[in-house]
Amino acid sequence: MDIAIVGFGHIGKRHYKAFERLKEKHGLRLVGIVEPNEDNIKGFDVSHYRSLDELYKAHVPDMTIIATPHFLHPQQAIYCLEHGSHVICEKPMALHKAEAEQMLDMALRKHRHLFLVQQLRFQPHLQKLRTIVKSKDVFHVGVNLYWNRNTNYFTEKRWRAKARYSGGPLYTQFSHFIDLLFWMFGSLSVEFASFSRIINAAIDYEDTGVVTLSHESATISIDYTISAQPQNVSSTVTILSRKGTVIISGQYCENISAFGEYNITSEPLEPLVLHEKVLANAIDVVRGSGEPATNALEGLKVVELIENIYAHRNL
Numbered sequence: 001m002d003i004a005i006v007g008f009g010h011i012g013k014r015h016y017k018a019f020e021r022l023k024e025k026h027g028l029r030l031v032g033i034v035e036p037n038e039d040n041i042k043g044f045d046v047s048h049y050r051s052l053d054e055l056y057k058a059h060v061p062d063m064t065i066i067a068t069p070h071f072l073h074p075q076q077a078i079y080c081l082e083h084g085s086h087v088i089c090e091k092p093m094a095l096h097k098a099e100a101e102q103m104l105d106m107a108l109r110k111h112r113h114l115f116l117v118q119q120l121r122f123q124p125h126l127q128k129l130r131t132i133v134k135s136k137d138v139f140h141v142g143v144n145l146y147w148n149r150n151t152n153y154f155t156e157k158r159w160r161a162k163a164r165y166s167g168g169p170l171y172t173q174f175s176h177f178i179d180l181l182f183w184m185f186g187s188l189s190v191e192f193a194s195f196s197r198i199i200n201a202a203i204d205y206e207d208t209g210v211v212t213l214s215h216e217s218a219t220i221s222i223d224y225t226i227s228a229q230p231q232n233v234s235s236t237v238t239i240l241s242r243k244g245t246v247i248i249s250g251q252y253c254e255n256i257s258a259f260g261e262y263n264i265t266s267e268p269l270e271p272l273v274l275h276e277k278v279l280a281n282a283i284d285v286v287r288g289s290g291e292p293a294t295n296a297l298e299g300l301k302v303v304e305l306i307e308n309i310y311a312h313r314n315l
Contacts, residue, residue: 001028001283004061004085006052006076007068008035008044011090015065016044018275026283031059052079061085063282069157070172071165074099077114081106086113088282091179092171093299095164097307100300107296115282115292116299118179119274122281124266125256126180129239129246132262133184136217140240141181145174145224146233154202161203168205168313169226170306177237179294179302180253181213181220188213188220188305193312199227211309 003019005012012035019030032047032055041048049055056079064080065088066073074094080087081103093116094100107114120126132138159165166172181188191214195206208225237248244260254268269277277293284290 001026001063001286002031002059002061003028003063003065004030004032004034004055004059005065005067006034006055006080007066007090008033008037008040009067012040012065012067014272014275015067015088015279017272018279021272022276022279022283026280028283031055031061052076056080056083063088063286065279066090069159069165070095070167071159074103077103078106081110081112081114084110084112086115086282086286088115088117088278089299090117091175092167092303092306093296094303095167095171095307097300097304100296100303104296104300113282113285113292114296114299115278115285116294116296117275117278118176118183118294118299118302119271119278120176120180120253121183121293122274122277123253123269125264125268126248126253128264128266129248129256130184132239132241132246132264133218137241137243138218138239139242140218141220142236142238142240143177143181143220143222143224144234144236144238145177145222146228147173147224147226147235148228148231148233149173149200149207149226151200151202154200163203163205166205167306168310169207169209169224170309173226174222174224175302175306177222177235178306179298180237182298182302182305185215185218185220187301188215190305190308190312191219193309195313198225206313 034049063086067090154161192212195209200207207227211222213220239246244262247257249255258264281293
């Protein structure tokens with residue numbers, strides 16, 4: 001199977017490492033990396049292209065991994081799907097539901113798979129936790145995300161500072177947690193949302209927010225910031241059930257504490273292994289031996305939920 005990677009920054013390189021670790025087992029070949037910044041390619045012995053057009057004129061990959069700035073995802077995914085490639089798209093799928101619908105429509109029309117990178121779904125204890133949530137014993141979930149993204153983060157890549165290009169923290173930093181809530185509960189309604197820009201003057205969107213969601217059997221609160229000082233402080237998801245309490249913590253949900261009737265233990269997976277799982281799952285699905293961990297319709301629903309939350313934004 002021929003693979004290409006579009007975008008070779010920090011996340012693109014993580015996908016490259018996952019490819020390297022899986023290539024022999026799965027019979028993979030890297031046919032090209034699309035990256036306009038040659039400095040990002042230095043030290044890598046790979047076929048380098050400056051644009052998708054240039055790559056696809058030379059070779060149409062069986063599967064293309066998109067790891068570019070958020071606002072580029074829809075047009076690039078649609079291009080790849082239209083030209084016959086399956087696509088693995090980094091989060092967020094898109095910044096607007098209408099764009100996500102166009103991506104899904106193209107995948108259906110061309111009979112190609114569109115996979116979304118929601119790698120936390122592969123954490124073993126989160127899979128066990130999802131079973132608890134599905135039992136409907138859970139009555140409240142509290143999500144507390146206190147991260148730091150300083151001025152250098154935004155000046156290094158200026159697209160990050162603009163809502164029209166990045167979307168804001170719920171797309172950029174915290175969409176994995178929004179996806180986990182959707183994955184566990186299904187459809188959620190937005191009851192309340194409040195946003196503030198307290199510290200970071202480099203951005204044109206909020207650095208801090210509070211959101212309340214509702215489900216038929218539970219309430220959910222999300223309290224977040226990207227201005228915790230002087231660094232990332234915590235990421236916790238607390239699940240309150242009639243039978244006990246479960247607390248998940250860590251940027252990749254790698255830690256778990258269970259109380260009451262619950263006894264959830266498992267060995268967490270490191271970030272690179274999680275990305276390997278994403279690629280391996282996509283390969284299995286394309287080859288007809290698996291089901292997608294995150295399908296495009298689910299990705300669309302997550303975009304819709306975040307867009308509904310941000311409908312309250314007044315900055």
